[in-house]
Amino acid sequence: MASAFWHVAQRHAGKDHGAPPILPVFVVSAALLLHRATVDKIHGMNFDSGFLKAVVERPDLLAGLQRRVEAHADTALKALQVGVASGLLIREGGEGFPRFRAMSGADLPLAIRDLEPPVSHVLGAAKRLGTWFAMDGFEAAQRQLNIEF
Secondary structure (H helix, E strand, O other): OHHHHHHHHHHHHHHOOOOOOEHHHHHHHHHHHOOHHHHHHHOOOOOOOOHHHHHHHOHHHHOOHHHHHHHOHHHHHHHHHHHHHHOOEEEEOOOOOOEEEEOOOOOOOHHHOOOOOOHHHHHHHHHHHHHHHHHHOHHHHHHHHOOOO
16 A cells, blocks of 8 residues: 555646645545455546546445545555655655655656556556546545545
């Protein structure tokens, strides 16, 4: 999950003028990335599609999403800890929620890159989530996904 979060952070910063994503982005991303049907839908979508298109095409993906967000919050926090401890992510403080920046580079180190399904599908979905959260903003994504944080 830490490597998927690297992709979320890297794509988010690339699309949002260098701004790293806030903590809730990773908690919601974990709930989406740890759900096979969601990954199966998202990993093949265009980067400019966005959450709204995914939800319109597959409204069933919202079923149980709030419960999954709550259930996977601990997993997300642990993955962020692993990401920071391993140097994949850098935690940034400031006002509000902490932010997590991807280490520099165009891709993950070769030793931890996994290009085989199903992991490659999760990483592909993570790239799209990072882009979509940056395009839409977290508040808009919350409304489109019908979740509270």
